[in-house]
Every structure is written in C-alpha cells, then in structure tokens.
Amino acid sequence: MNLTELIIKSIIILVIFGVTLVIAMYSTWAERKVAGFMQDRLGPNRAGPFGLLQPLADAGKMFFKEDFIPSQANKWLFIIGPCLAILTALMSSAVIPFGDSIRYEGLTIPVQGVEINIGILYVFGVVSLGVYGIMVGGWASNNKFSLLGAIRAASQNISYEIAMGLAIIAILMMTGSLSLRSIVAGQESFLTWNVFTQPLGFIIFLTCAFAECNRTPFDLPECETELVGGYHTEYSSMKLGFYLFAEYINMFVSSAVISTLYFGGYHYPFMNTVHNALTGSLGEVTGHNLATLIGMLVLFAKIFFFIFFFMWVRWTLPRFRYDQLMNLGWKSLIPLSILNVVVTGFGLLYDIEYASWLIVIVMVVLAVMSSARAPKRVVQPQRS
Amino acid sequence: MQLTNRSKQVSNKEMTLAEKMYLPAIAQGLAITIKHFFQKKPTIQYPEVKRYLGPIFRGHHVLKRDEEGRERCTACGLCSLACPAEAISMVAAERKKGEENLYREEKYAAVYEINMLRCIFCGLCEEACPKQAVYLRHDRFVPVFTERDQVIYGKDRLVEQLDDRYVRTGSEVRATPTEPTLSRSAT
Ligand code: SF4
Ligand code: SF4
Numbered sequence: 001m002n003l004t005e006l007i008i009k010s011i012i013i014l015v016i017f018g019v020t021l022v023i024a025m026y027s028t029w030a031e032r033k034v035a036g037f038m039q040d041r042l043g044p045n046r047a048g049p050f051g052l053l054q055p056l057a058d059a060g061k062m063f064f065k066e067d068f069i070p071s072q073a074n075k076w077l078f079i080i081g082p083c084l085a086i087l088t089a090l091m092s093s094a095v096i097p098f099g100d101s102i103r104y105e106g107l108t109i110p111v112q113g114v115e116i117n118i119g120i121l122y123v124f125g126v127v128s129l130g131v132y133g134i135m136v137g138g139w140a141s142n143n144k145f146s147l148l149g150a151i152r153a154a155s156q157n158i159s160y161e162i163a164m165g166l167a168i169i170a171i172l173m174m175t176g177s178l179s180l181r182s183i184v185a186g187q188e189s190f191l192t193w194n195v196f197t198q199p200l201g202f203i204i205f206l207t208c209a210f211a212e213c214n215r216t217p218f219d220l221p222e223c224e225t226e227l228v229g230g231y232h233t234e235y236s237s238m239k240l241g242f243y244l245f246a247e248y249i250n251m252f253v254s255s256a257v258i259s260t261l262y263f264g265g266y267h268y269p270f271m272n273t274v275h276n277a278l279t280g281s282l283g284e285v286t287g288h289n290l291a292t293l294i295g296m297l298v299l300f301a302k303i304f305f306f307i308f309f310f311m312w313v314r315w316t317l318p319r320f321r322y323d324q325l326m327n328l329g330w331k332s333l334i335p336l337s338i339l340n341v342v343v344t345g346f347g348l349l350y351d352i353e354y355a356s357w358l359i360v361i362v363m364v365v366l367a368v369m370s371s372a373r374a375p376k377r378v379v380q381p382q383r384s
Numbered sequence: 385m386q387l388t389n390r391s392k393q394v395s396n397k398e399m400t401l402a403e404k405m406y407l408p409a410i411a412q413g414l415a416i417t418i419k420h421f422f423q424k425k426p427t428i429q430y431p432e433v434k435r436y437l438g439p440i441f442r443g444h445h446v447l448k449r450d451e452e453g454r455e456r457c458t459a460c461g462l463c464s465l466a467c468p469a470e471a472i473s474m475v476a477a478e479r480k481k482g483e484e485n486l487y488r489e490e491k492y493a494a495v496y497e498i499n500m501l502r503c504i505f506c507g508l509c510e511e512a513c514p515k516q517a518v519y520l521r522h523d524r525f526v527p528v529f530t531e532r533d534q535v536i537y538g539k540d541r542l543v544e545q546l547d548d549r550y551v552r553t554g555s556e557v558r559a560t561p562t563e564p565t566l567s568r569s570a571t
C-alpha cells in the first residue's frame with residue numbers, strides 16, 4: 001500500500017465518518033419534521049430556513065444542560081455506558097460498501113472503510129456489542145427503572161438477533177460469501193436483488209432491525225408509561241445526547257445494511273448501460289468515477305428511504321406489549337426464518353432461485369382462508 | 385350513551401391468521417399516515433400570518449374621541465367600578481375655559497391608566513361606560529411586554545389618534561389584523 005492509496009483511503013474513511021454523523025444529526029430534524037407532517041403539523045421551522053438549524057440548537061442545548069451523575073451511581077460505568085453506545089454505533093458503518101471503486105493514477109480503490117471478507121459478521125458483532133452500552137448505562141444508574149429498561153433491551157436484542165441471523169443465513173447461502181461487497185456484487189441485475197429472491201427473509205430482517213434499533217413498535221426499553229425514561233432515566237446533558245444520537249446512527253447503519261443486503265447496494269437498473277455510456281464519452285477513468293458517484297447517490301437514496309420508513313413506522317404503530325414482543329420473536333419469526341432457510345436450501349438444490357416465495361404464497365393463502373372462515377364479528381349496538 | 389358513530393366494541397375473539405401476522409393492519413396504518421403526510425397543513429404561521437379574529441374580539445383598549453375630536457370620557461369611574469380585575473384607575477379634573485375643543489364634558493380624566501398585567505380583557509369596562517368612551521379594539525392586540533414598567537398604559541397610549549380612528553359597525557367589519565409580512569414561507 002503506497003502513500004497515495006493510504007491518503008485516499010483515509011479521506012474515504014473520514015468522509016464516511018462525517019457523513020454518518022451529519023446524517024444522524026439531521027435524522028433528528030427529519031424525525032420531527034416527519035412526525036409533524038404525519039400529524040398534520042409543520043414540525044420545527046423556526047431555527048433557520050425550514051428549521052434546518054434545529055439540530056445545532058438542540059446540540060447546543062444539550063451541551064449547556066447540567067451534567068449530572070447520581071451520588072449512588074457507579075461513576076465510571078455511568079460514563080462508559082453512553083460512550084460505548086456511540087462508539088459501537090459509529091464502528092459498524094466501517095465495512096459497508098458505499099460505492100463501487102474510485103480510479104486514480106492507475107489505482108482502483110473501493111469506496112468502503114475496510115474491505116474484510118467477513119463483513120456481515122463484523123456488523124453483526126458490533127451491533128451485538130451495542131447492547132452493552134445500554135446494559136452498562138442502565139445498571140450503573142443504580143435505579144430500578146433504568147435496570148429494568150436495560151434488561152428489556154438486552155433480552156429483546158438477544159431474542160431478535162437469532163431471527164436476524166437466520167434471515168441473513170438464507171442470503172449467505174445464496175451468495176456463498178460473508179463479504180458485503182460480494183453480496184452486493186451478487187445482486188447486479190434488478191431481478192436478482194435479494195428482496196425479490198428472499199421476500200420473507202427481508203420482512204424478518206426488517207422487523208428485527210426495528211427491534212435491534214429499539215425503535216417503535218419495539219421501543220420497550222424506553223417505555224415511558226412503564227419505565228419513566230427506561231435505561232436513560234438518570235442521564236442528562238451530552239450523555240443523554242450520546243444515547244439519543246447512537247439510536248439515530250444505528251438507524252442509519254441499519255438502513256445502509258438493509259439496502260446493501262436486500263436492495264442491491266449501489267446497483268440500479270441499467271447500471272451497465274450508464275457505466276458504458278459514461279466511460280465511452282468521458283474516458284475510462286473519469287467515466288468510471290462518475291458512474292461510481294451515481295451508484296453512491298443511488299445507495300444514499302435507498303438509505304434515506306429506509307430512514308424515512310423507520311420514521312414512518314414509528315409515527316404509525318403503537319408499542320407492543322412485552323409478552324407480544326417475545327411471542328412474535330420466539331414463536332413466529334424464529335420458526336419462520338428456520339423454514340425460510342430450509343426452503344432456500346431446497347431451492348438451491350433444485351436451482352429454483354425464487355423458492356422462498358413459496359412460503360409467502362402459502363402464508364397468504366392460509367391467512368385468506370382463516371379470515372374467510374372466521375365467524376363474522378357481531379357488533380352489538382351500544383347500550384345507551 | 386353513543387357520542388360518535390365511530391366507537392368500536394372491544395371483542396375478545398380469537399384473531400385470524402391474517403390478524404396475527406399484523407402485516408395487513410400495519411399496511412393499512414401506514415397508508416393512513418402517508419395520506420396525512422401529503423395533506424395540506426392547517427397551521428397558521430402565527431407571528432407572520434395573523435388570522436381575522438372576528439368583530440367581537442376584545443383586544444387593545446381605546447379611549448374614544450367624538451366626531452369633533454373631543455375626548456368622550458367624563459371620568460365617572462364606572463368602568464373602574466365594573467372592572468373585576470381592578471385594572472383601571474383615573475384622576476378627574478375640571479375642564480378649564482378654552483378647552484371645550486379638547487374635552488366633551490365639563491369633567492374629564494386627567495390621568496387614565498389601565499394596568500395591562502391585571503386586565504383580563506373581559507370587556508366589562510366597555511359595557512359599563514355611559515359615554516361610549518372606552519372600547520376594546522377587535523383589530524389590535526396588546527403587544528407583549530417584558531418589563532414591569534411597560535405594563536401600565538396611560539392616556540398617551542389609550543386615547544384614540546385622529547388619524548387612526550377606530551370604527552366597529554355591524555358584524556361585517558373586517559379591519560383584519562393580517563400583516564402578511566411573510567419573511568418565512570409557510571412550510
Ligand atoms: S377589559 Fe375587563 S379587566 Fe380589562 S380593564 Fe376592562 S373591565 Fe377591567
Ligand atoms: S371611560 Fe366611560 S365609564 Fe370610564 S370613566 Fe370614562 S366615561 Fe366613565
């Protein structure tokens with residue numbers, strides 16, 4: 001690795017880091033805007049045009065609040081908690097391939113923090129570490145509600161990680177590689193995007209991603225009605241800010257992972273045509289770099305859509321009850337994902353790529369049948 | 385008692401598979417929220433856009449002058465008596481010779497003060513006045529004050545200016561307080 005390559009690599013890493021932070025920052029703004037629009041309001045619009053300076057104002061407010069550490073809390077763990085949460089959140093974007101490659105002076109450098117051949121395992125491992133931030137913070141607060149919130153977070157993450165892992169296994173079986181870049185490369189043409197070959201896996205993965213990010217409808221760790229503020233009840237100032245920020249970074253990273261795993265990453269229909277046209281008219285190097293740029297923009301469009309989807313769901317659905325959450329995780333998602341793995345395996349054996357649709361079709365038929373057979377709901381007139 | 389026709393009876397019956405999968409219901413919910421997302425927002429951007437509050441809104445007080453520009457108030461004190469918040473105080477004085485074009489009656493209010501921090505804008509002073517001297521404008525707010533020495537409004541701020549007469553006739557008047565100095569667009 002020579003110097004130019006090193007410099008370009010560092011620039012890429014720094015840019016990814018910065019972009020992650022900026023997107024997380026503006027997600028807080030977007031969240032409030034989306035919430036407002038869905039509730040027929042306008043959302044924040046006072047600070048700057050369209051309220052665009054709102055995140056800065058919020059951050060400023062966070063900094064100037066009293067940084068409080070409860071006297072009975074375990075001081076160092078109390079500080080480590082939020083740091084761990086944000087650290088793990090920021091680490092996971094390192095392996096996501098944000099674009100194809102940049103050509104510069106005969107070098108071809110992939111647009112990615114680090115290319116490791118176990119990329120998806122890395123993401124998985126770091127995301128699982130994320131729960132330690134919550135766990136440590138909740139425990140160190142020395143407060144029943146925080147502890148309960150942290151326990152909830154831990155058990156929820158563990159339960160949903162299983163289903164998530166199984167959903168990924170189906171993809172790994174189809175791709176035959178753990179590297180995120182080769183998973184993306186496997187989805188080159190539109191119809192081989194994993195969302196089309198693995199519809200059930202996608203839905204399972206999406207649900208688990210919501211649970212892993214502690215987003216509504218699975219935001220039980222911070223369930224106000226039962227747990228005051230959940231694991232961050234005792235936190236204030238920038239420590240609380242870190243927790244909240246980590247949630248948004250996680251949201252960005254999950255959106256990126258979903259787009260990478262299921263929506264073809266930086267691929268888009270007719271990509272090769274565009275690539276050929278650009279290299280033809282602008283020359284090999286410039287054309288290639290421009291095509292990479294377009295691919296990156298497409299990936300970011302997908303990511304933004306999923307961030308929006310996260311918010312859309314948050315402002316639509318109410319929270320699950322804890323037993324419902326566990327039932328859904330253990331009794332529906334895990335069996336379904338195992339079934340998905342088995343059916344995908346048979347599909348691979350007999351060379352049917354779209355085998356997983358079978359489960360979807362069977363489920364739809366069953367659902368229609370059961371609702372047709374269900375006794376009509378008799379609505380009794382209310383007594384006055 | 386039935387209040388709306390949208391109430392649904394809670395039922396404990398077994399859920400069908402479609403209901404257990406949650407997905408159809410979730411899709412329905414998402415459709416509803418996205419519809420609202422694109423709907424026009426009813427918000428009025430308050431300090432930039434002000435809406436018409438109607439002809440009976442009770443706003444800024446005004447001490448009327450008559451057609452010839454003389455102050456109508458005769459300092460009878462009835463408004464002060466009627467005021468439930470005891471916000472009005474005044475000092476009466478006798479009209480001197482040569483002041484007939486200034487004051488309509490022989491006795492007038494040399495000092496007339498309303499404490500806007502006490503006033504509850506009930507409009508009882510307006511009703512009590514036998515001389516139709518005090519009114520609450522329907523087209524103007526009492527501006528926000530931040531200091532205590534700004535809250536007592538004397539005659540300088542209450543007496544009607546001749547170039548800014550206040551009329552309120554009929555219910556059709558639309559002296560709207562809308563000053564659409566829209567520095568920010570309605571987003
Ligand atoms: S509006 Fe009511 S409270 Fe205000 S000065 Fe008149 S009588 Fe008093
Ligand atoms: S405003 Fe009317 S009620 Fe009050 S002192 Fe003057 S004349 Fe009397």
